[in-house]
Amino acid sequence: MKRLSFRLVSLVLALVMALGAFGTTFAQGNTLNILYWQAVSILNPYLSGGTKDLEAASLILEPLAWFGPEGELVPALAADIPTLENGGISEDSTQITWTLKEGIVWSDGTPFTASDVVFTWEYCTNPETGCSGLSFYDGVTEVVAVDDLTVQVTFEAPQPYPYLPFVSYSAPILQEAQFAECTGAAAATCTDQNFGPIGTGPFMVETFLPNDVVEFVANPNFRGAAEGKPYFQRVVFKGGGDAESAARAVLETGEMDYAWNLQISPEILNSMEAAGMGQVIVGFAGSLERILLNQTNASSDLPEGVRSTNVDGSNPHPFLTNPVISHAMSMAIDRTIISEQLYGPGGQALCNVVSGPPRNVSPNNDDCLTQDIEGANAMLDEAGIVDSDGDGIREYEGTPLSVLYQTSTNAVRQSTQALIKQWWSEIGIETELRNIDSSVFFGGDPSSPDTYQKFYADVEMFTSGTNGPDAQSFLVRWICGEFPGPENGWLGRNVPRHCDPEYDALYEELTAESDPERRSELTIQLNDILIENGAIIPLIYRADVSAVSNTIEGIQMNGWDTELWNIEDWTRAE
Structure with a gap:
């Protein structure tokens, strides 16, 4: 009944959007309303080549490190960035050793460990999985859990830039316990896992209607929860429509908080922005x-x-x-x-x-x-x-x-x-x-x-x-x-x-x-x-051209990684 009722709600919202008149309560309080007019099809980034799927999945699944707005590496699940200077990269550049942050748990409350990192590599490199992110693991011969908080990646030859495996929203970590039976040929058949992955990120999937809408709720086990992160307790991640209607929903009507990928005539975009409800951000x-x-x-x-x-x-x-x-x-x-x-x-x-x-x-x-x-x-x-x-x-x-x-x-x-x-x-x-x-x-x-x-x-x-x-x-x-x-x-x-x-x-x-x-x-x-x-x-x-409501604060526009990379820091102005 829950799925049916949510589908009815989604249809009603879609109808109202088509009429151009969302209720004003749709973009208030602790609900963040995001519109990606390319609707999300799957939430396992390793089984999709679509940016919109990877972006949505980044609310749940995290890598060891993000690329920041200037292309710099920013630790996510890792405690720091390995370098030659700190001993994280071997002298011959054939190994990189990542130290994981202590105390991180999955949204189901179980510990995140180096074993999950090893499993993710095994999952993607299984030739029968059909992993779209396989190139991120090119040249990797071994991934070893040295202990629960240490992962060592070995390359077949010196790797001058070893920051591809497990880095960025294109190569996040999957939970071994959830995906253990989903490797190889079984990968595409694991609908529950691919539509509702367990993650370490700030949000969890509550309901997912493919090619329509995803509803996320705050992850109570997120490592920033004690600091009040994420601020938003719910995210409605709506798909469909086109770039122009998405921009209008933020810049003119204010019914949505964030709209992505706005390939629109600059004259039209400037006209919308003049309404004063939001602003265009570029990276x-x-x-x-x-x-x-x-x-x-x-x-x-x-x-x-x-x-x-x-x-x-x-x-x-x-x-x-x-x-x-x-x-x-x-x-x-x-x-x-x-x-x-x-x-x-x-x-x-x-x-x-x-x-x-x-x-x-x-x-x-x-x-x-x-x-x-x-x-x-x-x-x-x-x-x-x-x-x-x-x-x-x-x-x-x-x-x-x-x-x-x-x-x-x-x-x-x-x-x-x-x-x-x-x-x-x-x-x-x-x-x-x-x-x-x-x-x-x-x-x-x-x-x-x-x-x-x-x-x-x-x-x-x-x-x-x-x-x-x-x-x-x-x-x-x-x-x-x-x-x-x-x-x-x-x-x-x-x-x-x-x-x-x-x-x-x-x-x-x-x-x-x-x-x-x-x-x-x-x-x-x-x-x-x-x-x-x-x-x-x-x-x-x-x-990357997106639009954000004037009520949303804390966004750091990022062209090198997911635009949502710091969503746990987003807040709504009082």
């Missing part, structure tokens, strides 16, 4: 809005298991593996118009895969900042990629340059699509546009044909970026063998199916390099290979 880190070019054949004529699958390199895309075509597509785009008219302060024109911090940003690709339709046409003509039958569409080896361009449903993204379709038509490329509900597109359902990882299209657009100031965990997304496919539940991270042995060799060098300056040099070289190969077209250096 730059390492995120880029980009177009990925499928390096495999996505034709619907191909059978399941072959369509958009690498198949050992035997299923290439008919023309998008040709860098001349991808470079022409990039040259045709006016990034300045996109950034100024569609993003405003929330975005800057971008020509690189790695967008920050500055020491890792390549200076070699800035020519993309100037649109060059004439140059793109000349380059295609010179390569013999011409319109031979006069229908306005060029052909490559007999195949018309016609692409299906998909992204999530979002006003800014649809406007971007429309502009790019026009520009591509001016260089002889036909474009069909498709947008997919973001809860589906980012949901990771292996049975859905519409996820960004399945990539049943020629090109697709979305945002992601580095999970910290070091780019290694981002650059791993383009190495051979990391492809999504049927064998891993379509959870591989190399979404465009890019494969280049030169890139892989350079990436391996990066994983073994400890000198910071050389790491930056290698990062720039890897970035430039990706641009040259043409599997990605960077568009916009994106800030």
Whole structure:
């Protein structure tokens, strides 16, 4: 009955939202009302590639350390950050030893120990789990509980940046007791665990309706409870709608306290903010809005298991593996118009895969900042990629340059699509546009044909970026063998199916390099290979743009990790 009654309440709230008139009591007192218009699908971050799922799960599940607003490491479950100086990192850089905070318990009252950390590694690295965070544990050969409060991580080779395993909202700790029977092939079947994980964070799940709403309550066993943390005793984490309605709910009507991921025309956002109910907050880190070019054949004529699958390199895309075509597509785009008219302060024109911090940003690709339709046409003509039958569409080896361009449903993204379709038509490329509900597109359902990882299209657009100031965990997304496919539940991270042995060799060098300056040099070289190969077209250096009620205090906007990383410190002004 509890689930049924809550569903009825949710439907009523959704109806009222649609009418644009939430009651004023919905955003008062000790209830924090959060609106992520991309609704939450699952609360186990290891079984999802969607940021909205990881963000929601971060209220419950914590890592050993967060990345702070400046990209710095901030202890969460760890007592401190291991370094060479304090003895936490071995002299040969093959081991890192974490000391856990004393007295931490799970929300069910049982002790949090090093055994839970070891289990989390075993859970994610089980090849049958289909763990979307597997790359965070690359090169780890052993995780050992030295004692209840000490965890030692051993790498197969010197690890110059050992802060990927168990760090950030992408790699939190799972409770061994709860997930012990959910490893390997059983992982996806553990609905109770995946929808209601037990955590050490400030909140617990009370009710979860997938793709709709999560209700959290304060964790009475949270380590900050004695200090009155969290301030809010309940969080209603609502999903659905779109970015514009989410912004309005905070900035104009005041019915919600926080709204995330506001890709909205800057004019509209500024107009909403002028109502005086809330403010827009922005955080730059390492995120880029980009177009990925499928390096495999996505034709619907191909059978399941072959369509958009690498198949050992035997299923290439008919023309998008040709860098001349991808470079022409990039040259045709006016990034300045996109950034100024569609993003405003929330975005800057971008020509690189790695967008920050500055020491890792390549200076070699800035020519993309100037649109060059004439140059793109000349380059295609010179390569013999011409319109031979006069229908306005060029052909490559007999195949018309016609692409299906998909992204999530979002006003800014649809406007971007429309502009790019026009520009591509001016260089002889036909474009069909498709947008997919973001809860589906980012949901990771292996049975859905519409996820960004399945990539049943020629090109697709979305945002992601580095999970910290070091780019290694981002650059791993383009190495051979990391492809999504049927064998891993379509959870591989190399979404465009890019494969280049030169890139892989350079990436391996990066994983073994400890000198910071050389790491930056290698990062720039890897970035430039990706641009040259043409599997990605960077568009916009994106800030995280959200809106917060003027009544909420204590927020530290964070582009490097979850925006909710310090939610236990949020309060409501009296």
